[in-house]
Each structure stands twice: as structure tokens, then as C-alpha cells.
Amino acid sequence: MIPVTLPQYTSFKKLASGATGYYWTCPTLYRKAGCPYLSAPLGVNLSEKELHEAARVWNDRLEEWRRQKANPLQEPDTSRYGTVEWLMNTYLKHSSFTERVAEFSRPDYKRVLDRVCDIKLEKGRVGDARVANIAVSTAEKIYEAFGGTRMGEKVVTYCKAMWKRMKPHYPEMFRTDTPNPWEGVTLKRRKKQTKGHVDRETVYAFANGAIANGRGELAAAAVLAFEWLMRPSSIGAGYAPWTGYRASDHPDKIRLKHRKTDELALHPLEYVERDEETGEEIVIKLYEDAEKILAQTPRYGTSIVCKKNGVLFGDGTFLAHEVREMADKLRDEGEAIPVGFSLDKCRHGGMTELEESGLTEGQGRALSKHKTAAAYRGYAKDTEKRVLEATKKRFGHSEQPKIMNKINDGKSGKKA
Structure with missing residues (x-):
């Protein structure tokens, strides 16, 4: 059932399955201005509450981009200097990030690191913690909050790179006993899904x-x-x-x-x-x-x-x-x-x-x-064909030369 009111910049579409899909779309004005957030699926058959919560994430990101666009020279909040959130905001604007990470991939880094900052542990929100207080045990707890998933692996990869690249610029901020706690996180084994293919x-x-x-x-x-x-x-x-x-x-x-x-x-x-x-x-x-x-x-x-x-x-x-x-x-x-x-x-x-x-x-x-x-x-x-060809070559039964001759003979008869 379609909610009476849709959140800002959202729309819905009836899918072939009969379900209702909801989508968030960035306005054309901001697209032309270079906003990296263009569109995103919000979910299927959402309740009004779920729809508003899903849309709020993207509307907040758009609003943050608009603020940065209005004042591109704005510096990170130095009153929170030394916190994980400060480190993240500084890193995303630093040349060690912009010169190494393609523009297409940057929104994903921000999305993942935002989620890291929003995690709440026993002593409070991760983003409010001091960088020097993040030990291996804390990094492991953050990783465990995501479980043995692809997102959890991204968290470790992105945070490990952030610690490594920012330490030379702000050495006083980091621990001396464990300069990069993310190197001590052991990833859980998981069976990765193999993407399908068509012939x-x-x-x-x-x-x-x-x-x-x-x-x-x-x-x-x-x-x-x-x-x-x-x-x-x-x-x-x-x-x-x-x-x-x-x-x-x-x-x-x-x-x-x-x-x-x-x-x-x-x-x-x-x-x-x-x-x-x-x-x-x-x-x-x-x-x-x-x-x-x-x-x-x-x-x-x-x-x-x-x-x-x-x-x-x-x-x-x-x-x-x-x-x-x-x-x-x-x-x-x-x-x-x-x-x-x-x-x-x-x-x-x-x-x-x-x-x-x-x-x-x-x-x-x-x-x-x-x-x-x-x-x-x-x-x-x-595929079965790759396994068969490998087995034939192993036992000296490969027919590759004959196949190549047939292909060439067939092509020779074709004219432009």
C-alpha cells in the first residue's frame, strides 16, 4: 500500500512481481552541480516508517553535500580534534585520499566510515572516541558489529588505509604501541558468493x-x-x-x-x-x-x-x-x-x-x-568446458590446432 505522503525526492514503481519498489533520486539541479549521490533503491513494500527512515539517510547526505558545496573552504571542526570522526572528515578531504581513490568510489568510503563512527560500544559512540584510544581489541569489536560480512571486510580495509595514510601527518594523534590497530584484526572466514554468468x-x-x-x-x-x-x-x-x-x-x-x-x-x-x-x-x-x-x-x-x-x-x-x-x-x-x-x-x-x-x-x-x-x-x-580442455591438455589430447584451422578456414570465406 502506498503511503499518503512520500519523503522528499522519493518515488515508487510497481514491479513485475506485483510488489512496490521505492527509490530516492537526486534533483537534476544538484546532479548538474556535481553531487555524487544520484539515485538509490530504498526497498520493496516498505511501511511508511521504514520508507521515511530509508529516505532520511540519502536526504541527510544530500544536505551535507550542499553545505560543503556552499562553503568548500570550511575546515573540519577542530574542537573535536583527535577523535575518530575528526580523523575521518580530515582524511576524506586530504590529498592522501583524493589522489589515491577514484571519484566514483569516494561516496562508498564515506558511507562505510560514517557507519563506523555511528557504532555504539560500551564507552559510547566510536566517532567520539579518541584515535589514540582505539586498540586492537576495539577494532575487533567494531568489526564484529558488522559480522563476517563483505561490509565488515570493507570496514577493516578502509580503516587500515586511513590509519596508515594519516599517521605521518598527525603522528601525535596515534598510539605508539600499536600504530595501526586494524592490522591486528583477523577476518572471519566466509563462503563468498560466486556471481553468475551467461554465455x-x-x-x-x-x-x-x-x-x-x-x-x-x-x-x-x-x-x-x-x-x-x-x-x-x-x-x-x-x-x-x-x-x-x-x-x-x-x-x-x-x-x-x-x-x-x-x-x-x-x-x-x-x-x-x-x-x-x-x-x-x-x-x-x-x-x-x-x-x-x-x-x-x-x-x-x-x-x-x-x-x-x-x-x-x-x-x-x-x-x-x-x-x-x-x-x-x-x-x-x-x-x-x-x-x-x-x-x-x-x-x-x-x-x-x-x-x-x-x-x-x-x-x-x-x-x-x-x-x-x-x-x-x-x-x-x-566452467565444464574449461575443466575438459585442461584435462585434454594434461593427457595430450588437445585439439586446439585443429580448432584454430577450422576457425581460420571459416573466416577466410567472409568478406567485408
Whole structure:
């Protein structure tokens, strides 16, 4: 049931399941001014009290950003110098934070550190405690307040970095016996959920179905995530512009940017091969299926993926909701689209395909633009195909050369 009055900047939407979803959306005025908080889902089937409590968190953050915007030179409250909350506020404005943490990730740091400050222990609120009073035992209690969860791991990671980077600037504030108490926190073992993935056939079944339903922008989003390994946040924020697709300075490539790592990716779309018998030059299309989808994608704006009015989907979950609802619609129509289809699963499917194709780690990272090997390795799934190919190679039964010959023979017959 919809409450009589909605909190400021909130809206509701009837979901495909029949439930009512509530959302908070930053006003356009503040979006254009650079507010990092754009939109957020508040929950499903909330009571009026729950809705107001959920919305208050985001409205308070918006109000705090407005105050800082009005007076950007305002210094932290020195009357509370030496407290954990003072340290957090100073750290978030310090160059040791702004030069190391990408702008996209900064709101998450503030959100997590705010929650740390609001925790209440036996002696009171953590944010009011002196930094010098935070020992390993206190850090462990703070971590335990979050439990053995991903959020708890973030708390330890973010606080450990804050202590390490701020101690050289304010050495008098920190303990001498335990300079960084967060290094003594032992993380609990937990079974991490493995994100799912979808294969090429599923991605293009969705893409073609979305085009048939007049949603070419959703089809393009799925292809960008699978073929060129773009994060959903980069797609929604416009990091795949039409000007990067077969532009005049690189007519045979697509140029994209990965927002999280700030890495530019230039993917070749074709290459020229000379026929050994005729000497004729043949253009081999590398992403023929993907380009067919892009050819049917309407150009609503400067970005390949945007709303019909030309506005970007942004950082919120609106694009994800639209993709999920389209997948549900196609599944109801009889298409083989699995439950839970998402852009994230498209990207994980593309990363898995890299490994199934037998690429080296260096080749895979050249395509995905991951900065570290550790970050890259977590994406590819241990599929049956990967296990089978590894077993065949182990016993000397790999048919990789034959497969490559067949692929090359098939490509040689294709002309631009």
C-alpha cells in the first residue's frame, strides 16, 4: 500500500512481481552541480516508517553535500580534534585520499566510515572516541558489529588505509604501541558468493529480443558488457560514446573507457588477411554479431546507451531494473533467458569466455583492462568446458590446432 505522503525526492514503481519498489533520486539541479549521490533503491513494500527512515539517510547526505558545496573552504571542526570522526572528515578531504581513490568510489568510503563512527560500544559512540584510544581489541569489536560480512571486510580495509595514510601527518594523534590497530584484526572466514554468468547465445537472445521490443539501447548495453567487458556503471554513465565507434581517426576500432580504473580501451573490430592462393586482401570482421546489434540501436544521444530523451541512465539502478524487466518479459514470451539475467552476468560471461578461449592472463588483461592479476582472476568461472580442455591438455589430447584451422578456414570465406 502506498503511503499518503512520500519523503522528499522519493518515488515508487510497481514491479513485475506485483510488489512496490521505492527509490530516492537526486534533483537534476544538484546532479548538474556535481553531487555524487544520484539515485538509490530504498526497498520493496516498505511501511511508511521504514520508507521515511530509508529516505532520511540519502536526504541527510544530500544536505551535507550542499553545505560543503556552499562553503568548500570550511575546515573540519577542530574542537573535536583527535577523535575518530575528526580523523575521518580530515582524511576524506586530504590529498592522501583524493589522489589515491577514484571519484566514483569516494561516496562508498564515506558511507562505510560514517557507519563506523555511528557504532555504539560500551564507552559510547566510536566517532567520539579518541584515535589514540582505539586498540586492537576495539577494532575487533567494531568489526564484529558488522559480522563476517563483505561490509565488515570493507570496514577493516578502509580503516587500515586511513590509519596508515594519516599517521605521518598527525603522528601525535596515534598510539605508539600499536600504530595501526586494524592490522591486528583477523577476518572471519566466509563462503563468498560466486556471481553468475551467461554465455554468448543467451546474450544475443536477449539483445535480439530487446530490439524486437523497441529497446535497442538495452540490447547494446548487454553487448557492451559481454563483448567489450564494460562494467554496468560505466555503461550507464556514458563511457561508451557513439563518437568512439568507428571514428574518423580509428575507423576500424571502438574506443571505450573503464570508469573505475580510468583506463582507455581501443578494441579492433576487424583486420586484413591476404589469401595465399589469390593474393586478395580479405577483411575479417571480429565482432560481426555485435555490430549488427549496434546498427539497430537508436541514437537517442551522444552515448550508445541512454534514455529515449537522450539523458544518461546514470549511477543508479534504473538501467539494471530495465534490463531485468526486459529479460522477464522475454522469458514470459518463451525466450531461453535465465532468471536473474543482468548486465553484471553478461560481463562475467565475457570474462569467462576469455579463459575458455585459452587466452593467457596477459592477453585477457589487455582486453579487460584490469590493472592487477588478482582483480582479473576472480571473474572467469570454472566452467565444464574449461575443466575438459585442461584435462585434454594434461593427457595430450588437445585439439586446439585443429580448432584454430577450422576457425581460420571459416573466416577466410567472409568478406567485408
